Amino acid sequence: RLFGLRAEWQKFSSYVGGIDVLRKTEKELEQNKEEVSGKVLEKFDSAIELKNVNFRYDSKPVLFDISLKIPKNKSIGIVGESGSGKTTIFDILAGLVKAQGGEVLMDGVSYGAIDLRSLRNMLGYVTQEPVIFNDTIANNISFWAHEDSMGTRQSIERCARLAHCEEFIKNTENGYETILGDKGVRLSVGQRQRVAIAREHFKNPEIMIFDEATSALDSESERLIQESIDSLTGNKTMVIVAHRLSTIKKCDYIYVLHQGRIVEHGSFHDLQARRDSRFARMCTAQNLAIEN
Numbered sequence: 618r619l620f621g622l623r624a625e626w627q628k629f630s631s632y633v634g635g636i637d638v639l640r641k642t643e644k645e646l647e648q649n650k651e652e653v654s655g656k657v658l659e660k661f662d663s664a665i666e667l668k669n670v671n672f673r674y675d676s677k678p679v680l681f682d683i684s685l686k687i688p689k690n691k692s693i694g695i696v697g698e699s700g701s702g703k704t705t706i707f708d709i710l711a712g713l714v715k716a717q718g719g720e721v722l723m724d725g726v727s728y729g730a731i732d733l734r735s736l737r738n739m740l741g742y743v744t745q746e747p748v749i750f751n752d753t754i755a756n757n758i759s760f761w762a763h764e765d766s767m768g769t770r771q772s773i774e775r776c777a778r779l780a781h782c783e784e785f786i787k788n789t790e791n792g793y794e795t796i797l798g799d800k801g802v803r804l805s806v807g808q809r810q811r812v813a814i815a816r817e818h819f820k821n822p823e824i825m826i827f828d829e830a831t832s833a834l835d836s837e838s839e840r841l842i843q844e845s846i847d848s849l850t851g852n853k854t855m856v857i858v859a860h861r862l863s864t865i866k867k868c869d870y871i872y873v874l875h876q877g878r879i880v881e882h883g884s885f886h887d888l889q890a891r892r893d894s895r896f897a898r899m900c901t902a903q904n905l906a907i908e909n
Contacts, residue, residue: 638721654820656726658735661823661854664688664725665710671718674704679705680877683719687824688696691856694865694885696899697874703858704742707828710856740876741822747813753795754786757801758815772819772893773784779848780815782808807838814845824854830864871896 626648660833667686674678682703687693687710695703708714711720712733721728723736750757758773777783785808801809810830817825830842839861847867849855859865866885873881873888873896881888881896888896889905 618754621839625789627847630663634719653732653734653751654734655730655732661689661724661739665718665782665811665854667706667709667719668722669904670709670716670721670788672702672709672714672716680709683877684785684878685872685882687854691869692850692872694855694868695856695858695861695874696860696865696871696896700876701873701874704828704875707742707826707856707858710744710826711740727909733865739823741817741820741825742828743810743813743817743825743827745810747809749797749809749812750776751797751799753791753794753796754789757797757812758819760816760819762819773815774777776815776818779818780811780845782811791875797876804837807842810842810859811845814842820852824856825849826856826858827864828858829860830857862900862905866905873899 634739645755654772667683670683671678671681683702683706684691685695695706697703709716710727712731715728725732728736736768751763754777755770755773758776759769762769771795774783775828777786777793785804786792786795789803795803797803799810800811804812814830827846832848843864846855846857846864850867855868857865857868865871868885871888872879873894875895881891881894888894891901892896
């Protein structure tokens with residue numbers, strides 16, 4: 618009996634840590650639960666604006682007095698070195714974190730007065746490492762919406778063409794019904810990102826955010842993804858967060874971040890033409906020729 622009691626106690630002890638973690642997680646979820654309230658957004662008409670926005674993580678300041686504007690159907694580039702605050706700006710735009718100073722507005726309405734679920738329904742998001750499920754290509758693009766609709770299947774194929782997925786899909790064993798494996802192991806990094814872009818084409822959001830979407834790619838994959846992004850120009854509002862400057866070359870307007878501050882802004886050509894600017898030095902470091 619004594620030996621049995623010891624075994625049971627060891628078994629109990631092995632579960633205590635998991636129980637404590639579960640309780641802590643439940644408490645954090647309850648404390649950070651969002652209130653479902655505010656104005657429900659049905660469309661995006663004019664612009665998103667950040668006005669004198671500040672943000673800190675715990676005691677560490679991250680953003681200082683950020684003011685920028687994202688007009689409807691324009692493409693905006695946000696560039697800067699690692700740690701300059703680019704991803705924090707995305708988190709604020711998506712309503713994932715709240716600005717601790719200044720204002721964030723969509724069509725003149727404060728984020729604090731908006732139903733954040735309706736805001737996020739307007740957003741599409743492509744990251745450097747997109748999520749790919751262990752399921753078919755079709756399901757990864759459509760999020761399981763295609764099973765009983767021929768029209769939906771045609772939409773999946775159209776979105777795959779727009780994202781330059783069609784060629785590699787044809788070379789898979791079962792086409793759109795090919796199982797991609799855990800985390801999309803059967804695809805290259807560039808192919809996974811093109812599937813993620815096709816997914817956003819299918820979702821058809823009003824605002825697209827690309828967060829370092831080409832930073833880890835070879836030149837051919839980057840070209841194809843850049844063509845996918847270019848296909849949205851003028852039809853979607855786009856925010857392109859990038860370290861690789863070739864990605865934002867065709868943006869309508871660019872903001873340059875340094876240590877949490879906007880230090881320069883303007884078009885690609887105008888910023889590059891300022892030979893003593895931070896942006897021009899970044900172009901030189903990345904072997905982007907000065908344009909005339």
